[in-house]
Amino acid sequence: KAGVTQxxxxxxxxxxxxxxxxxxxxxxxxxxxxYQQTPGQGLQFLFEYFSETQRNKGNFPGRFSGxxxxxxxxxxxxxxxxxxxxxLYLCASSLWGVGNQPQHFGDGTRLSIL
Amino acid sequence: xxxxxxxxxxLIVQKGGISIINCAYENTAFDYFPWYQQFPGKGPALLIAIxxxxxxxxxxxxxxxxxxxxxxFSLHIMDSQPGDSATYFCAASRGAxxxxxxxxxxxxxxx
Numbered sequence: 602k603a604g605v606t607q608x609x610x611x612x613x614x615x616x617x618x619x620x621x622x623x624x625x626x627x628x629x630x631x632x633x634x635x636y637q638q639t640p641g642q643g644l645q646f647l648f649e650y651f652s653e654t655q656r657n658k659g660n661f662p663g664r665f666s667g668x669x670x671x672x673x674x675x676x677x678x679x680x681x682x683x684x685x686x687x688x689l690y691l692c693a694s695s696l697w698g699v700g701n702q703p704q705h706f707g708d709g710t711r712l713s714i715l
Numbered sequence: 716x717x718x719x720x721x722x723x724x725x726l727i728v729q730k731g732g733i734s735i736i737n738c739a740y741e742n743t744a745f746d747y748f749p750w751y752q753q754f755p756g757k758g759p760a761l762l763i764a765i766x767x768x769x770x771x772x773x774x775x776x777x778x779x780x781x782x783x784x785x786x787x788f789s790l791h792i793m794d795s796q797p798g799d800s801a802t803y804f805c806a807a808s809r810g811a812x813x814x815x816x817x818x819x820x821x822x823x824x825x826x
Binding site for chain 2: 605634643644645646649656657659691693697698700701702703704705706707708709
């Protein structure tokens with residue numbers, strides 16, 4: 602069974618631009634969550650989508666948004682990029698949700714802001 | 716109340732030794748406590764998880780010990796091997812709510 606696939610693996614942008622990251626979950630998984638990982642803040646939850654609806658949300662500004670399609674694939678968008686947005690963005694999928702069940706992570710998209 | 720505090724930040728253990736990583740939490744409503752392992756360039760992978768109705772869970776060389784009254788849980792890696800060198804994260808969640816992660820422990824196993 603194929604794992605969680607994130608594209609692209611690396612991305613370089615400049616301040617003020619916007620970016621869209623993509624995540625394909627494990628087949629049959631309906632929940633997709635997004636995390637930001639930085640050396641200083643660790644792993645922080647961005648949001649979760651289940652059946653095309655946002656079900657949980659972390660404490661990030663509105664510049665961070667996402668969506669999920671009917672095939673469970675998900676995209677995350679960051680607008681008006683700031684230097685502090687440089688991070689590894691991880692996507693995780695699970696059968697039913699973000700809470701008390703195994704989350705299967707992709708290898709992430711490394712976003713660098715110049 | 717949503718925090719999970721993990722220690723130590725880094726740990727060096729000799730091959731064959733026992734690696735111990737500790738986590739503490741405040742929210743007594745948490746009901747799921749997983750540990751994740753992350754290698755450089757890879758996403759975290761679930762190692763082992765425990766629920767508060769048991770005090771210990773063992774899978775191979777990996778054991779979670781859970782102390783509900785102290786609001787602490789720990790990961791023990793027995794017979795540590797160089798291949799165990801990675802960053803380890805504890806986490807906690809309540810019901811279907813988000814996972815809250817500890818800050819991570821960078822483990823190095825010296826051959």
